[in-house]
Amino acid sequence: MLITGAELADGRVRDVRVRGETIDAVEPTNAGLDADAGERVVDARGRHLLPGAVDVHVHFREPGASHKETWTSGSRGAAAGGVTTVVDQPNTSPPTVDGDAFDEKAGLAADSLVDYGINGGVTGDWVPESLFERPLFALGEVFLADSTGDMGIALDLFEDALAEAAARDAPVTVHAEDETLFDEDALEGDLGGVGTAANADAWSAYRTAEAEAAAVERALDSGAASDAQVHIAHTSTPEGIDAVVEAREDANGGAPPTCEVTPHHLFLSREDARRLGTFGRMNPPLRSEERRAAVFERLRDGDVDVVATDHAPHTVAEKRQGLIDAPSGVPGVETLYPLLLESVRKGNLSLERVRDVVAANPASIFGIEGKGRIEPGADADLVLVDLTNPREIEAGALHGAAGWTPFEGLLGVFPELTTVRGAVVYERDPVTGAESFGESVGRNVRQR
Numbered sequence: 001m002l003i004t005g006a007e008l009a010d011g012r013v014r015d016v017r018v019r020g021e022t023i024d025a026v027e028p029t030n031a032g033l034d035a036d037a038g039e040r041v042v043d044a045r046g047r048h049l050l051p052g053a054v055d056v057h058v059h060f061r062e063p064g065a066s067h068k069e070t071w072t073s074g075s076r077g078a079a080a081g082g083v084t085t086v087v088d089q090p091n092t093s094p095p096t097v098d099g100d101a102f103d104e105k106a107g108l109a110a111d112s113l114v115d116y117g118i119n120g121g122v123t124g125d126w127v128p129e130s131l132f133e134r135p136l137f138a139l140g141e142v143f144l145a146d147s148t149g150d151m152g153i154a155l156d157l158f159e160d161a162l163a164e165a166a167a168r169d170a171p172v173t174v175h176a177e178d179e180t181l182f183d184e185d186a187l188e189g190d191l192g193g194v195g196t197a198a199n200a201d202a203w204s205a206y207r208t209a210e211a212e213a214a215a216v217e218r219a220l221d222s223g224a225a226s227d228a229q230v231h232i233a234h235t236s237t238p239e240g241i242d243a244v245v246e247a248r249e250d251a252n253g254g255a256p257p258t259c260e261v262t263p264h265h266l267f268l269s270r271e272d273a274r275r276l277g278t279f280g281r282m283n284p285p286l287r288s289e290e291r292r293a294a295v296f297e298r299l300r301d302g303d304v305d306v307v308a309t310d311h312a313p314h315t316v317a318e319k320r321q322g323l324i325d326a327p328s329g330v331p332g333v334e335t336l337y338p339l340l341l342e343s344v345r346k347g348n349l350s351l352e353r354v355r356d357v358v359a360a361n362p363a364s365i366f367g368i369e370g371k372g373r374i375e376p377g378a379d380a381d382l383v384l385v386d387l388t389n390p391r392e393i394e395a396g397a398l399h400g401a402a403g404w405t406p407f408e409g410l411l412g413v414f415p416e417l418t419t420v421r422g423a424v425v426y427e428r429d430p431v432t433g434a435e436s437f438g439e440s441v442g443r444n445v446r447q448r
């Protein structure tokens with residue numbers, strides 16, 4: 001395939017040749033890259049070509065909850081959103097805490113249209129020896145408080161896990177909330193029905209910002225003491241991000257800690273929770289508009305290392321319950337690039353920053369060779385977008401199994417073409433809107 005006249009994130013206009021699974025050449029347009037006989041040529045003038053996103057935080061729900069999502073439905077959403085690598089979390093059923101559970105999940109992940117990593121989790125029943133024999137992406141998300149799957153663990157087990165991971169150079173991703181600092185009183189009284197201000201706000205009042213900040217600090221201290229590489233998942237407060245930045249500056253010798261934020265904490269706040277009701281219940285919860293804006297600022301300024309989605313689908317029926325019964329989590333893998341690219345279109349973020357936080361940084365932090373950059377020799381994981389052509393996000397036009405999105409009605413810039421190692425996995429005709437998907441070409445990024 002020869003992609004001609006595409007603008008890259010840094011503003012250079014280039015022709016990009018794909019041969020087999022990798023990028024063969026990146027040359028100035030008209031510098032002599034001519035199409036071979038029979039080679040597909042994509043005229044990309046007026047479009048931007050970006051590296052496929054590496055979403056290091058998804059919950060594709062198999063095995064155990066395929067009514068919420070499957071590797072097929074989840075990876076179709078990923079492909080249509082320009083995510084070419086996903087990393088699945090261990091709170092499935094059975095939880096991915098030993099070698100057998102890893103193998104079962106790996107068998108199901110063979111359905112994926114995009115490349116994937118599989119994380120291993122930590123519970124009282126985990127079997128580190130058999131888990132670490134497998135091609136694990138990372139340890140995590142390790143839950144310091146209960147979330148979906150009730151995998152919250154105590155500090156001593158967390159510290160054992162850090163030691164096991166450090167001994168094997170495996171990064172550890174952490175769900176950092178301290179449940180002793182939750183405000184139980186917030187769940188007293190009338191919590192209202194679905195979609196009411198009462199219940200939506202109560203979840204944010206219950207899982208306090210202080211609970212996140214305290215757990216982030218604890219995780220960073222324990223990480224530094226054990227020499228483990230710690231990555232804080234879904235950081236939702238400026239306080240949490242600032243703690244990571246400080247620890248990074250103090251890191252002497254050891255791998256510096258990193259942090260991730262989600263699109264829902266960047267684009268939604270407690271004010272939206274009032275409208276979303278229980279559909280806005282997730283962990284950590286939506287924060288005040290002031291904290292949301294402060295998190296966005298830290299993304300723009302470079303303090304945030306990674307944007308990943310914490311794609312956590314549940315069905316409409318499951319979410320349409322009272323606050324205590326509705327499960328936590330929102331879908332998001334398909335709207336990651338679209339929302340961030342819309343921020344670029346509006347002038348709120350630079351395209352290079354977006355490329356770094358969704359592709360280049362996650363690939364380098366987790367050490368996956370060949371991903372996250374457009375240069376000769378890299379995997380041909382490519383996304384073509386028209387930054388002048390946003391469209392409204394509508395649940396009915398998305399491809400995951402959840403059937404709803406917390407971002408309904410916001411604008412997004414969606415891909416026209418997505419390739420995974422040179423294979424076209426998604427294509428949309430910009431004129432007719434007709435879409436097509438490719439084959440299940442995904443493979444484990446740790447197995448190469």
Ligand SMILES: NC(=O)N[C@@H](CC(=O)O)C(=O)O
Nearest residue numbers: 059147148282283312328329
């Ligand atoms: N974020 C959530 O609210 N839910 C996630 C679990 C998690 O990441 O904590 C899920 O798996 O549903």
Ligand SMILES: [Zn+2]
Nearest residue numbers: 141147175283
């Ligand atoms: Zn989590």
Ligand SMILES: [Zn+2]
Nearest residue numbers: 057089141310
């Ligand atoms: Zn998660």
